Amino acid sequence: MRTVIVSDVHSNREGLFAVLAHAEAAGPVDAVWCAGDIVGYGPDPSAVIGELRRRGALCVAGNHDRAACGLMGTEEFNAAAASAVRINAAMLSDQERAWLARLPLVAEHGDFTLVHGSLRDPVWEYLLRPGQASAHFGLQRTRYSVVGHSHLPFWVEERDSPGIRRAEDGDALELGERRLIVNPGSAGQPRDGDPRVSYILYDDGARTLTWHRVEYDIASTQARMRAAGLDRWLAERLAFGR
Ligand code: ZN
Numbered sequence: 001m002r003t004v005i006v007s008d009v010h011s012n013r014e015g016l017f018a019v020l021a022h023a024e025a026a027g028p029v030d031a032v033w034c035a036g037d038i039v040g041y042g043p044d045p046s047a048v049i050g051e052l053r054r055r056g057a058l059c060v061a062g063n064h065d066r067a068a069c070g071l072m073g074t075e076e077f078n079a080a081a082a083s084a085v086r087i088n089a090a091m092l093s094d095q096e097r098a099w100l101a102r103l104p105l106v107a108e109h110g111d112f113t114l115v116h117g118s119l120r121d122p123v124w125e126y127l128l129r130p131g132q133a134s135a136h137f138g139l140q141r142t143r144y145s146v147v148g149h150s151h152l153p154f155w156v157e158e159r160d161s162p163g164i165r166r167a168e169d170g171d172a173l174e175l176g177e178r179r180l181i182v183n184p185g186s187a188g189q190p191r192d193g194d195p196r197v198s199y200i201l202y203d204d205g206a207r208t209l210t211w212h213r214v215e216y217d218i219a220s221t222q223a224r225m226r227a228a229g230l231d232r233w234l235a236e237r238l239a240f241g242r
Contacts, residue, residue, distance in 0.1 A: 007035035007148025011042030012188030018216035035148035036062025036116030043224035061103035062116035069100035153185030195241035
């Protein structure tokens with residue numbers, strides 16, 4: 001079984017579809033998991049929600065998802081992000097908002113736990129440092145977990161002093177006894193200087209997780225963002241991966 005693991009799609013239809021096409025070019029995709037921030041920032045929240053629902057994706061909620069469906073305010077967001085949340089919310093149907101509102105903050109599935117930020121603070125914590133990884137491991141009930149939120153592809157192995165390892169295109173991990181935290185990076189708004197969208201392919205037969213970077217039609221997403229009235233910088237940053 002081949003599972004596409006994404007996070008932080010942020011209403012970037014072109015990004016998500018490029019990831020799925022890349023994975024499907026190498027074989028069937030049997031499942032999709034998303035570690036939150038399905039909407040916000042980008043121009044196509046309904047198309048992204050529609051594709052995830054069509055595929056029966058396992059999803060948890062991120063901060064942008066919670067704000068777009070009205071479960072929380074945008075006081076903690078910067079001005080551009082808050083404006084994008086409002087624009088996204090206005091594009092959604094009542095049914096799509098209700099779907100977002102039903103998403104859990106944490107999902108356990110087999111050997112994996114999905115959460116947007118961290119198990120200590122599912123919505124807001126950026127898991128970036130070893131001490132945060134230790135606290136997260138302390139709450140992790142499955143062998144492996146998937147986080148998002150930072151938009152940075154990485155993995156952490158549980159040890160006395162866990163180190164956070166940045167994942168490059170093509171990096172692969174064999175799943176074994178050791179406990180792991182992985183971040184697939186962003187399938188909608190990369191922030192590590194590489195504008196290509198990012199995902200993990202989980203092959204449960206081979207017991208591997210492989211990170212991939214994929215080019216997509218950035219100009220098309222940017223044009224749709226401008227047409228939707230989204231902040232100019234939000235569109236420009238896609239070209240730089242920042
Ligand atoms: Zn995000």
